[in-house]
Amino acid sequence: MSQRSFSLACLTPLVVLTAAFFVLPMARLVVVGAGGPQGVAGYLAILLEPRYRATLINTVLLASATTLATLVIAAIAAIFLQRHRFPGRAVLVAMLTFPLAFPGVVIGFLIILLAGRQGLIGDVTRLLGGGKVVFAYSIWGLFLGYLYFSIPRVILTIMAAVQKLDPGLEEAARSLGASPWAVQRDVVLPALGPAFVASGAIAFATAMGAFGTAFTLATNIDVLPMLIYTEFTLAANFATAASLSVGLGLISWAMLALARSLSGGTVAATG
Incomplete structure (x- = not known):
């Protein structure tokens, strides 16, 4: 041949x-x-229709907040875990990455068990005399759910990036009198910039399109995946559901493309 x-x-x-x-x-x-009554102009509904626009803003803000919180938490954990060896480290890493095995519906159920009407947080606050605190079905519950499945993805990416850092750069900074915080701020964090961009883009795109967790928790708020689902199943509005899906896909794709250009093409490796 x-x-x-x-x-x-x-x-x-x-x-x-x-x-x-x-x-x-x-x-x-x-x-x-493009096959709806408005034709190609139906794609503008996500920006012109007040309900769709508000849902888009909610989704983008939620995904952005999830991404920022995930990067902060995962960066601290990843740098510590990669630089320190201690008994039980492997078990801790396994526990932190275990949510990767859970579908979105299971994660939503876990949030309900934690902060739902019969959740652990509500029982504790009731016993402390502060009344039962329930937030599983609010924007905070959905944020916590998104955070739960975003952290493992980012931790693994940043741990891999930390492992590849040149220790000589940190030693040189310390030899010049830099404090431990200055070494992290001026040497480690800038070097991890591409990993932050790549993993942050993955976290953002995942939060934008997450359906299982939103389906379980988003009873009081609107996010794009749930809006698409209701338009498709309850209203049988196929054209609107399709145009919203294209809009959601374009936003996520644009974020991934931007991150790929900023991180030197490393975004694909984070998946």
Whole structure:
């Protein structure tokens, strides 16, 4: 078999899979989105329709807050875990990354057990005399759920980046009299910038499109995945659901593309 024939044999399954599972469904989604009464202008509904616009803002703000909180928590944990060896470290890392095995519905159920009407937090606050605190079904419950499944992804990425840092740079900074905090601020954190951008983009895109957790918890708030679901199933508004889906996909794709350009093409490795 010639080199050309071998390359063609390897490329054919990739082309078929890409067309069947990515190109054709996306093309169909775009066509359906433009097939409503408003035509192509239906794609502007996500910005012009007050309800859709408010839902978009809620989703973007929630995803942004989740991303920022995740980066702060995961960065501190990842740097500490990668730089220190202690008994039980492997178990701790396994526990921190265990949520990767959970689907969104399970994570939502865990948040309900923690902060729902029969949750642990409510029982504790009631016993302390402060009344039962319930926030599982609010924006804070959804934020906690998104945070729960975002942290493991970011921790693994940053731990891998910390492992690749040149220790000589930190030693040089310390030899010049830099304090431990100055070393972290001026040497370690800037060096981890591409990892922060890459993992932050993944966390943002994941929070934007997360459905299982939102389906379980978002009873008092609107986020785009739930809005798409209700338009598709309850209102049978296929065109609007498709246009909202395209809009959601474009926002997530734009964030990933921006992060890829800023991080030097490392975003794909974080998945």
